[in-house]
Amino acid sequence: xxxxxxxxxxxxxxxxxxxxxxxxxxxxxxxxxxxxxxxxxxxxxxxxxxxxxxxxxxxxxxxxxxxxxxxxxxxxxxxxxxxxxxxxxxxxxxxxxxxxxxxxxxxxxxxxxxxxxxxxxxxxxxxxxxxxxxxxxxxxxxxxxxxxxxxxxxxxxxxxxxxxxxxxxxxxxxxxxxxxxxxxxxxxxxxxxxxxxxxxxxxxxxxxxxxxxxxxxxxxxxxxxxx
Amino acid sequence: xxxxxxxxxxxxxxxxxxxxxxxxxxxxxxxxxxxxxxxxxxxxxxxxxxxxxxxxxxxxxxxxxxxxxxxxxxxxxxxxxxxxxxxxxxxxxxxxxxxxxxxxxxxxxxxxxxxxxxxxxxxxxxxxxxxxxxxxxxxxxxxxxxxxxxxxxxxxxxxxxxxxxxxxxxxxxxxxxxxxxxxxxxxxxxxxxxxxxxxxxxxxxxxxxxxxxxxxxxxxxxxxxxxxxxxxxxxxxxxxxxxxxxxxxxxxxxxxxxxxxxxxxxxxxxxxxxxxxxxxxxxxxxxxxxxxxxxxxxxxxxxxxxxxxxxxxxxxxxxxxxxxxxxxxxxxxxxxxxxxxxxxxxxxxxxxxxxxxxxxxxxxxxxxxxxxxxxxxxxxxxxxxxxxxxxxxxxxxxxxxxxxxxxxxxxxxxxxxxxxxxxxxxxxxxxxxxxxxxxx
Ligand SMILES: Cc1cc2nc3c(=O)[nH]c(=O)nc-3n(C[C@H](O)[C@H](O)[C@H](O)COP(=O)(O)O)c2cc1C
Numbered sequence: 001x002x003x004x005x006x007x008x009x010x011x012x013x014x015x016x017x018x019x020x021x022x023x024x025x026x027x028x029x030x031x032x033x034x035x036x037x038x039x040x041x042x043x044x045x046x047x048x049x050x051x052x053x054x055x056x057x058x059x060x061x062x063x064x065x066x067x068x069x070x071x072x073x074x075x076x077x078x079x080x081x082x083x084x085x086x087x088x089x090x091x092x093x094x095x096x097x098x099x100x101x102x103x104x105x106x107x108x109x110x111x112x113x114x115x116x117x118x119x120x121x122x123x124x125x126x127x128x129x130x131x132x133x134x135x136x137x138x139x140x141x142x143x144x145x146x147x148x149x150x151x152x153x154x155x156x157x158x159x160x161x162x163x164x165x166x167x168x169x170x171x172x173x174x175x176x177x178x179x180x181x182x183x184x185x186x187x188x189x190x191x192x193x194x195x196x197x198x199x200x201x202x203x204x205x206x207x208x209x210x211x212x213x214x215x216x217x218x219x220x221x222x223x224x225x226x227x
Numbered sequence: 228x229x230x231x232x233x234x235x236x237x238x239x240x241x242x243x244x245x246x247x248x249x250x251x252x253x254x255x256x257x258x259x260x261x262x263x264x265x266x267x268x269x270x271x272x273x274x275x276x277x278x279x280x281x282x283x284x285x286x287x288x289x290x291x292x293x294x295x296x297x298x299x300x301x302x303x304x305x306x307x308x309x310x311x312x313x314x315x316x317x318x319x320x321x322x323x324x325x326x327x328x329x330x331x332x333x334x335x336x337x338x339x340x341x342x343x344x345x346x347x348x349x350x351x352x353x354x355x356x357x358x359x360x361x362x363x364x365x366x367x368x369x370x371x372x373x374x375x376x377x378x379x380x381x382x383x384x385x386x387x388x389x390x391x392x393x394x395x396x397x398x399x400x401x402x403x404x405x406x407x408x409x410x411x412x413x414x415x416x417x418x419x420x421x422x423x424x425x426x427x428x429x430x431x432x433x434x435x436x437x438x439x440x441x442x443x444x445x446x447x448x449x450x451x452x453x454x455x456x457x458x459x460x461x462x463x464x465x466x467x468x469x470x471x472x473x474x475x476x477x478x479x480x481x482x483x484x485x486x487x488x489x490x491x492x493x494x495x496x497x498x499x500x501x502x503x504x505x506x507x508x509x510x511x512x513x514x515x516x517x518x519x520x521x522x523x524x525x526x527x528x529x530x531x532x533x534x535x536x537x538x539x540x541x542x543x544x545x546x547x548x549x550x551x552x553x554x555x556x557x558x559x560x561x562x563x564x565x566x567x568x569x570x571x572x573x574x575x576x577x578x579x580x581x582x583x584x585x586x587x588x589x590x591x592x593x594x595x596x597x598x599x600x601x602x603x604x605x606x607x608x609x610x611x612x613x614x615x616x617x618x619x620x621x622x623x624x625x626x627x628x629x630x631x632x633x634x635x636x637x638x639x640x641x642x643x644x645x646x647x648x649x650x651x652x653x654x655x656x657x658x659x660x661x662x663x664x665x666x667x
Contacts, residue, residue, distance in 0.1 A: 015446045039439045044376050044447030059436070060443040064376040079430035083374055098430040102371040104415070120429040121371060123415040140425060142415045159423075161416060217420040218403055219258055 002027045007034040011041055018042060018068075024049050037077065042070050045087070062089045065106065078115075081108045084125055097134065100127045103144070109198045116153065119146045122163060128198035138163055139175065147194050149202050157210055165210040166191050168202065177216045183209045249492075260492040261400065263325075263581025263591060265393055265484045265529060265551055270501045272484065272529060273538045275648030276641050277657060280627040288626040295622040296632040298342075299546050301523050302384055302453020302476035305445065309453055309476075310362050310384055313342030314618040315546035315633055316536055318553050319481075319527050320366045320386060320457070322348025324401050324410045325488030325581060326554075327598035328355050329606075330590040333557050335359030336603060337610025341618070346386060346548070349399045349424055351413050352378040359607075364455065367444065369398060370424035372414040376447055384477070385444055386455040387437070389428075389466075392485030392528040395459025395499045399424035400489040404584040407593045434469040441474040455479050460505035460528065461498075467512035471522050479548065480509050482528030486551035488591065489582035502528035503542075504651035507638075510543030519543065520634075533620020540621070541636035542652060556613035557606040558588045 002023075004014045014032055017023050024047040031052040035041055039058035042051050045068035053061065056074035065084040072080070075093035084103040091099075094112035101117065103125030110118075113131035119138040132150030139155070141163035151169035158175020164187065165178075174180075183205075191204040238244065252260065281287035288295060303309040318338045323331050325348060332355045338345045344362035347353075351373015352365055365382030367374065379385060390396060401410070401422045411418040431440045441454055456470040457479035470478050482502025487495060506526055513519040526539045527548035539547050551559075560568075565575040567587035573580060581591035589600035625633050628640045642657040643649035649656040650663035 012446065012450075016449060019449060040443040040446045043443050044379075046376065059439045060430070063443050064379070064447055066376060078436070082430045083371060083376075085375055101430040102374065104375065117429065121425060123371070139429075161420075217417065219421050 001029040001031060003031040003033060005033050006036065006038060006041075011038050014041065015043060018045055018047070018049070018051065035074070039077065042068070045070070056093070065089055075112070076110075081106070081125075084108065094131070100125050103127075105144075107197055113150065119144075119163070122146065126194055126197075128194055128200065130198075130200055132169065135172070136175070138165055141165075145190065145194055147191060147198070147207075149200060157212070159216060160210075160212040162212060164190065166194075166207040167210065168207045171208075171210070174210065177213050178210055179213045181209045181211045183207070261402070261489055261582050262492055262495070262579045263486070263488050263490075264495075264579035265486040266496050267579075268496055270484060270529075271645065271648045271651055272501060272503055273535045275644045276503070276538050276652055276654065277644060278534075278537070278541070278624055278628055278640055279642060281629045286629045288629055288631060290623065290626055293626065294631060295625050296634075297618050297622060299523070299634070301344075301525075301546065302455070304453075304476045304522055305450060305474070306384075306453040306476055307449075307451050308383075310344060312344055312362065312546065314614060315540065315544075315621075316530075316614055316617050317343050317364075317525060317546055317548045318345040319485075319548035319550040320346035320348040320364070320388070321550055321554075322350040322399075322401075322488065323353045323356065324348070324350040324405060324414070324593070325591060327589060327592050327601065328353060329598050329601045329603045330554070330557060331356045332359050332603035333601060333606035333610060334553060335363070336607025337553075337556070337614065338362070340607065340611035341614045343614065344383065347382075349388075349401075350410065351375075352381070353413075357381060359603075366457075368424065369426060369428045370414075371429070372416075372424070379444070380448055382448075382452060384453040384455060385448070386457050386479065387441065387444070387475075388457045390457070390459030390461075390481075391487060392459045392481030392483050392499050392502070393487035394490045394494045395461045395483075396426060397490060397494050397498075398426035400582065402489060402582045402584075405582070405593045410593060434473050437469075437473040445474075453477055455525070457481060459483075459485070459498075460500045460502065463500070463505040463508040464512045467509045467524075468516060471513065471516050471518050475522055477523045477525060478509065478513075479525040479527065480505050481548075482526070484529030485527055486554075487581075501651065502526060502530075502539075503648065506539060506542040506544055507651070507653040513543075520545065533617045533622075534624060536617050537621040537624040537633065537636060538641065540625075540633045541640050542638055545634060552613070553610055554590055556610045557590055558601060558609070559586070559590045561588055564588055 035055040037058045043063040046066040050069045058077040060079045062070040067087045069088045071090045076091045076095045078096045079098045081089040082101040084106045086106040090109045095114045097115035098117045100108040102121045104123045108127045110129045114133045116134035118133040124144045128147040135153035142161040145164040148167045152171045154172045155175035157178030301310045339361040345360045346364040364384045368388045403419045453476035455477040456475040460482045483499030523545035526544040562575040564587040586592040589597045641654040
């Protein structure tokens with residue numbers, strides 16, 4: 001285990017160490033202490049390593065992550081794991097807005113709540129939130145799955161493409177073109193797998209599924225009020 | 228046309244035939260007009276400016292014997308590896324999706340021959356364009372289609388796109404006809420849908436957030452490559468100041484004449500300010516911050532010839548970018564396809580339905596048969612020739628003004644033909660010392 005004290009080292013030094021090939025082939029376990037809300041910690045990783053951040057992280061922590069497993073032992077600021085490609089990012093506390101934005105793959109687990117726009121424009125990532133999520137979540141979500149064990153805020157899944165959304169609690173309102181859909185066996189199976197991967201003990205049958213009505217996929221005069 | 232025969236028929240200037248045709252089209256379809264190309268209305272533009280060549284009070288340079296430098300270094304503010312372009316004319320971002328793979332390859336080939344850069348677009352980086360572009364700028368757009376860290380690290384520069392001159396405040400569009408399997412796969416979308424790109428970035432909002440975002444991109448790329456910010460010209464003075472503050476190495480300002488692949492006509496024609504009006508605002512902002520020439524300024528929107536290039540540089544730009552002109556050089560709107568343009572309700576020289584994907588020239592299409600018509604090698608050579616002409620023309624004008632570097636051109640070398648161009652470009656009306664709006 002190699003530890004960087006961010007009260008002494010800079011984020012630049014930490015990130016550079018995590019990017020340098022000679023480091024990551026020999027050292028698989030990394031940690032940072034005293035992150036104190038600093039931005040852009042552990043971004044652009046592309047290695048089979050584990051990184052533990054002990055404290056609260058600022059914006060874009062673990063942004064564009066590939067293959068690495070990043071755990072934030074605290075809260076995460078805006079855009080955690082944005083555009084992640086693969087790997088696992090776990091937030092032990094709460095996540096601010098735009099968690100997992102545009103992420104293409106991998107698994108983002110938030111053990112607390114997530115703010116507004118969770119999973120905005122997501123493109124293949126799986127996001128599992130133990131708590132609740134804020135308004136405009138999954139806006140223009142393209143693919144992947146969003147699981148919420150708590151409640152969802154206003155305008156969930158607005159202008160949604162093909163993301164599978166599962167919410168256990170209440171949904172304040174659905175966005176344009178997002179509808180409740182039948183929970184079939186394959187969805188129960190998918191949800192069970194996601195909850196398991198996240199390590200959350202929840203009953204999949206207590207969830208409802210939401211998805212795209214696919215009415216806005218092509219421009220139609222009759223939909224003018226929705227554009 | 229009857230009114231040409233019968234001079235007693237009077238066409239309304241307000242309700243001309245084109246206006247009436249649009250009213251009928253709207254009444255029939257109930258949806259706004261979406262098209263490609265840039266603004267078609269007449270706007271104050273670089274033709275309204277003239278150079279004052281050297282004579283008694285200035286000393287010209289010999290046309291062939293004395294050098295006039297055209298190379299420019301872009302992005303040396305923070306990046307470890309700035310880009311050097313041999314001519315200050317770059318190829319603007321145009322997406323694979325909007326353009327065929329052959330067209331993208333041709334742009335890369337042409338630009339590489341003359342040592343300048345090309346730019347990806349909304350839809351990601353294709354191996355063809357990376358392979359053929361010696362200097363490739365990777366766009367970081369609100370949609371983040373195809374955005375991935377591997378391509379980010381393959382790029383020679385990264386351009387964070389906040390807006391485009393054709394549609395400042397609007398997102399991209401790609402209509403279903405062009406969402407083929409490959410385009411759908413690159414963008415992670417269902418095939419054949421009408422795709423609407425976001426107009427705002429999903430994970431940051433104001434300029435303070437943008438500063439952090441730029442730092443993130445720098446961290447991911449280990450501070451190697453320059454980061455550009457592209458803005459559509461509107462409140463350019465303020466936007467440029469904020470872009471500098473956010474940490475840009477290079478700022479791209481795209482005026483309202485700028486081309487687009489698909490946007491509502493009402494947007495193209497009614498939002499933004501002309502390119503000529505934007506440059507002095509941008510330069511003033513940079514100068515006030517002590518950043519002129521330190522943060523480079525690239526200007527685009529309606530650039531057609533070496534005179535336009537030289538005028539942009541004289542007003543203070545470090546380089547320009549071209550979109551529409553590059554497509555025309557490849558063969559877009561070529562009269563040789565006139566019959567086919569007519570068959571789809573247009574004509575050579577008028578074609579702007581890039582969104583339909585039926586381009587007979589094989590450029591703004593994803594149709595494999597049409598795409599095949601464009602030979603990327605031959606088209607690339609045409610583009611290289613055209614870029615050379617732009618460079619030679621700009622050099623000719625610079626030498627005539629006594630400048631041994633295009634960037635030594637200055638506003639003092641220019642006068643304006645009209646009061647409005649004098650006010651916008653902030654140079655005197657020809658034959659006077661009058662710069663409208665300036666205090667003495
Ligand atoms: C076919 C086409 C596609 C374009 N696609 C993009 C794009 O993906 N991203 C972008 O920032 N600008 C895009 N643009 C705008 C150009 O980057 C550039 O700003 C504009 O074309 C410059 O004006 P000009 O066409 O008059 O030279 C596109 C323009 C055209 C003509």
